[in-house]
Amino acid sequence: MKRQVYIWILLGLLILSVGCKKEVIPEPDIVEEEVIEELPEEVEEVEEVEDLTGKALNPLTGLYIDENVINRRPVGIVISNIHNAIPQIGIEEADVIYETLVEGGITRLYAVYQDFTGEKIGPVRSARHYQLDFAFDFDAIFVHIGGSPQAYNAIKNLRSPNLDAMSSGVAYKDSSRKSPHSTYATKERIMEVWAQKGYRTDKEPSFVNKFDFAEEIKLNEPKKVEKVILDFSNYHYAWFDYDADAMNYKRFQYLNYKNTGTGEHIDDGTGQQLAFDNIIIQLASIWTIKGDSAGRMDMNLLTQGDGYYLTRGEMVPITWSKKSHNEPTRYFDVNGDPLIMYPGKTWISVFPTNRTDKLLFE
Secondary structure, eight states: OHHHHHHHHHHHHHHHHHHHSOOOOOOOOOOOOOOOOOOOOOOOOOOOOOOOTTEEEOTTTSSEEEGGGTTBOOEEEEEEOSGGGOSBBSOTTOSEEEEEEOGGGOEEEEEEESSOOOSSBBOBOOBOTTHHHHHHTTTOEEEESOBOHHHHHHHHHTTOOEEETTTSSSEEEOTTSOTTSOEEEOHHHHHHHHHHHTOOOBOOTTOOOSOEEOSSOOOSSOEEOSEEEEEOSSSOEEEEEEETTTTEEEEEEEOSTTSOSOEEOBBTTTOOBOEESEEEEEEEOEEEOTTOTTOOEEEOOSSEEEEEEEETTEEEEEEEEOOSTTSOOEEEOTTSOBOEEOSSOEEEEEEEGGGGGGEEEO
16 A cells, blocks of 8 residues: 555656756747848939920031021121231121131131021121122021122122121121221121011022031041141131040131231130031132232132142031032042931132142141
């Protein structure tokens, strides 16, 4: 009996021991979290496309402008370039600028605009007869104040559409400037007098544009030229320096024999130096008119000749040809094909053939 009691006591103690034993719960495995560096999302560059709605190519520059003015006749304005006329205003906006000699060794500019704001342009100066061919090159309206006897005869004989500030309100006098370099045109006045005169508004449908443009061109064996000097006379010479960053030629000029002129050619309205994507040097026979009391000049532009084309730091020889007053001067490469130019503004220097030794390329 005692033995059974002992057995039960032992069983009780055993059960009590098991019940009091602390349950051991295995700890879960600790996995070190991998730190992954987040890389920035690769953003695909999307080329911004210019909205060309309502735009068309300007035949003077090959660049897009308002399509409503594309077929309108351009406006060309005679601009004084003598020392007392500096600084000029409104010429940076021109699409094309001509420069050539007038009497006394000075040069005069002819600025051509397809479209412009033109709140003040000038100083406007008197016409010379050969400048009419610059206007005919674009079927342009010719703006001037007065002119030489030869110019007035040519205007009459060639029936040139012209706006003369001597007989119309196309320009006004700026009292802060000394005459004769005090006459300035405005777009508003030009458009008003143009309408009063009743001249044709749009270009002739058959008119052939003077220039050909392309975004990519290939010059035939070009020569590297970063500077061109045009020594027109003892009074005036000009030069262009190539700006590789802007890919254009910056304009400079001295305006008297002492070389104490203006240097950078600045537009007084914008404060910007004139710059051009294309430079054409058109060599022409230029001479003093025999017996002319003022020593005025003449030149042969209805012919053919040689010249040079400069763009993007390179230069190639070219030829030119003009068959009649009402046909544009055309330019050709050495193969006789039409000259293809980069889009942009163009400067045309009509330079005398008897001074080619004063035409320097560096």
